[in-house]
Amino acid sequence: MTFQIKAVTIYGKKPGQMRTVPFQLGALNIVTGDSRRGKSALLTIIDYCLASSDYPVKAGKVRTYVSTYAITLVKAGEQLFVARQAPKDNAKTSTTMCVLTQAPGSPPPALEDLRFTTPEDTAKAYLSDFCGIDNTVRVPAVGKNTLIAPSIRHALFFCFQAQNEVANPDVLFHSQGEEWRPNTIRGVVPYFLGAVDPEQALLHNKLRNLRRDLADNEAKLAVSADRTPASGQAQALLTEAVEVGLLPPQTGTQTAEDVLQLLRRLRNELAHGGALRPHEPGGNDPLATLHARRADLRRDFALARARIADLKGALAENDEFSDQAIEQRARLTSLGLLRQDAEAGDLDHCPVCDSTIPSANDTIASLTRDLALLDGDLGVIRNDTPAIRRLIANQEDRLQELRSELARNQEQVQELTTGLRTTQQEPDDLRRAAIVQGRISLYVDTIAQQAAAPRVLDRRNELRDQIAGLEEQLSGSTQDERLASFLSLINQDIREKARRLDLDFAASPIRLDLNRLTVIADTTDGPVQLKDMGSAENHLGYHVSTLLSLHEWFTRHQSPVPRILVLDQPSQVYFPAEPTGEEVLQTNDRTHLLNTYEAIHRTLQQLAGKMQVIVMEHADLDDPAFSQHVVERWRYGNDSGLVPSTWMEPDTPES
Template sequence: MTFQIQAVTVYGKQPGQVRTVPFRTGSLNIVTGDSRRGKSALLTIIDYCLASSDYPVKAGKVRKYVGAYAVTLAKPGQQLFVARRAPEPGNAVSTVLCVLSQAPGTPPPPLEELTFATPLDTAKDILSDFCGIDRTVKVPAVARAQTIAPSIRHALYFCFQAQNEVANPDLLFHSQGEEWRPNTIRGVIPYFLGAVDPEQAALRNRLRLLRRDLSVLEAKLAQARDLGPASGQARALLTEAVEAGLLSHRDTEPTAEEVLGLLRFALEGSIRLETESRPDDNGAPLTAAIGRRAQLRQAVGRSRARIADLKRAVEENDDFAGEAREQRRRLASLGLMRLSPDTSQAAQCPVCESPIASANTTVATIMQDLERLDGDLQVIGSDTPALQHQVALEEEQLQQLRAALSRSQDEINEISAGMRALQQEPDQVQRAAHVRGRISLYLDTTAQHVSGPQVEDSRDDLQRQISELEELLSDDTQDDRLTSYLSLISQNIRTRAAALELDHSNAPIRLDVNRLTVVADTADGPVRLADMGSAENHLGYHVATLLSLHEWFSEHRGPVPRTLILDQPSQVYFPPDYTGEPMPQGTDLSHLLNVYRIINDTVQALDGTLQVIVVEHADLADPLFRDHVIERWRYSNNQALVPPEWITEPIDDEDE
């Protein structure tokens, strides 16, 4: 079971300032009022408290005079209070929340009793759990090589309709117009509709990872082949070494390893020959410098290997710690019961604190697992900083070795230049020296990749695992289930569209999750929502679609909040500055009342499992509207979201 909105609370910036707006669960709630009285801020406050990554509350009285926001979430037998401060000056958003589990009916606590210490990501996880979302499920992202773990933030796509969305011909769902959101909505719809089997989803994710691993492995193998010692460049250098007299001619074709070995022999052997051909000490400094450079190269290689090993160990620690923390969060959420020494070590209920003797073994096991995980995390936590410190030391040493190697090369270049200036070498010697330099450069650059750890060719094993998963998933009917569910939902959309007397409601209507719109299949071809014309059609199909989706969520236990919030649906029929007086008459009034009739009929049919909150300019006398008004915020009665006594100076430019 998921939750509904019990109340919205705002805390003023002055001590003792608290304002709570209560809502009726399982019912239609209407907040009506004049412009700039704070009606539209209700949606953004709820959005902000439900772990939004930004600060959606618009500038105006609410931002200026409110220091913290809160929502009370309720579901049968449970209540969750979530509060969040307004961002501090200079900050874009507040990243910690206060999340309290309360007994049903508990009023919002005073601000001074709240402790804001729950990180945003943790709060999002708690809210997702409270909503009934299975956080172990991952669904593939559309058009991106990654997966999505559905959360409370994704569920809200189907719960909010802001003022610029409720009758928008181009946007059907909340936040659909933001970058990347359409593909995210497409990716999570199957999960919230119940078309995703958790086991099949895990297999699909495993298949995606294996395919990615196979692609990465093939790229590494191709790179290894291109950089191999038997590449064209290596064989060309080998030929040049033979022509320069550094190596003798070979009749057989050398293997890859032999090519690399011959090039090293040509480089080292030529140096020995040069030293032996000169009995004087003129070449001694050069020989010593080259020897030092060789030692430095070996030291650089060893340092790189040590750094790679240490980083691998850090990565393994991080992976283990992440899995352990996830397991601990799950166990901690189950470990609400505690042992009481006053009741013979029996477990206590976390709500009424009465003993539950039968839970003794379960509680003890959970506590033991938590202690074991805490111990593992403590060990990993102490090891990782030490490893990171060692990595830093090794990298510093590697930098020093590289600097020394660079100085050694400069020394060799200087000695070589001096020796060339002292004597004129024969052409053959010069050519040999030139070839030696090219071989040395090749061994210093390209060959180091080859001499590193060889890439293991495990393609056959990966392909075998991929084939096995593809066979297991061959009978997966997720797409068929989704198609079937959408067909049933589309029938309900058409029924409501006909009741609202919308255009094309006599034709088959379908919810197109690929284009994220509603389509009427007419004899003249498909007609999308954007092409239907008339703001009344746009509003009507939005209302019909969202009500039909929430009807499906309620009847099939979809993990979506049982709350639908609509911001000013009457904008289609009346001017934005309409205040409710004089009372409108005629067709527009009957059409607007028809919208409310469809909303109320759906709420009544679902028997308390759906809550609809509407904020409106209009204030209609018809009982269908009047009986569901819970707040009137008008200048005439001096009522608003922010109480007038909080306001110390006027604000001209403000969004409500």
């Protein structure tokens, strides 16, 4: 079960200033008025109070004189009051909200009774739950390798039509014109239409995670295999070291560990100027010094990479814990009605009926303690996370410095080797000894890195078996077929409404194309998209027909979409830029506009009070199809608007 809007409330910047605009549930509500009276602000206020990430209220009188916005949401037996302050101190938005559970029929509280302590994300989660959205469902994002958790913000794509959207030929859904929104809309439509089985969605997510884990495991195993020395390499290096005179001839049989110890000892002696280089008395060999420096740099490089991996692992664990803790905190915070005053001694009273409950004290104390523990854990995580990120950044800087030093070292080695070869100062056997020395150093360093790195567990067979099992389990998934079937039924409703509105192309099959996010008419001359249909009347008509048909589907199939449709000035297609009222409407335009309202009213009658439509209009027609649904008239003539004129009067100085 989801909600409708009972009222919009605004609070002024002066004490006692409060204004409420009530709406009828399950009915058409028209707010008519002149320009700049605050009509369009109603949509942005509702949007803002439903956990918008920005501040959509436009600059003007509303921003100037309003300090706090609020809406009252209702559904069967429940009422929710949501308030949000205007941004302060040049902030882009307000990050905390007030969410109160009220008894049905309760009026909006006074401003001084509001407490803005609920974080925006927590409020969004609570509103999503109040809307009926399943918080366990994840749907794949279109065009990105991520998952989407449907929320109240996604449901609003189908509930709002702003003034620049209601008759726009290029966009069909709310905020479709913003970056990344089209793919998000495509991703969540199947869920809100009911084509996504929650159990199958969980299995699809699990399959996606298993495939990712398999790819990660294969990549780690490949890296580990690249670092693993070839069989017999140690013995071959020992033989070469003896041949070039780096080691004396070895007698007896050496084990693999014996060979490795000999090579390590040789590498250390040569790195520190050992006496096995007769051509450089005193062990002052520049080439050996460069190789020793390179070995140290490689070791430091490996350690830095290992530290970064550990820190990123810790950061991921923090993020995962934080997500779970925030969800749990949202559930505890949603019990905000448990707000008895301990000092007043009313902890043993029920917050609803005020009856005495002896066990209430322990229950409330337990919930409060759990919430405090979660807040403490979240505080620790928030403090640790920036420090971990700084450590990662420092290690990555160190890694870059080591790369640069390794590059310089390599250039020096190449330059020195080239010079020695050019001048022929080094006999062939010594050049070969230097090469063998470098290979031994590389081998010993590789062995050290492999020993220091965590062992990679080969889980490929296990993961492949799990993937095969899930693929077989999901082989009978019918989500695409269900979606196509649902759209076919919705398309029939869109076409029927288009015919009643006498729109162009209504005689042809009409379909909602979710790939293009538009309406298409399939004519004998080929498909015609909404943007290619002439006349703003067609654009308005197909917008209204599509959204009404979708809401009929949402309502009849209990989809978790708010049972509201907010339209901002649909009559604009018949008015000039600065309309003044009914007198500018020609007879034909008036008839078409009334047909639009009759279509809305017809849908509301069919849904028997389960859906609500709010329209902001310039027009004020005297026909019952329009006039009987007007709830507010904001005209300059009656000095009425969203913001009362008394709020704009300057303070009278005291005599």
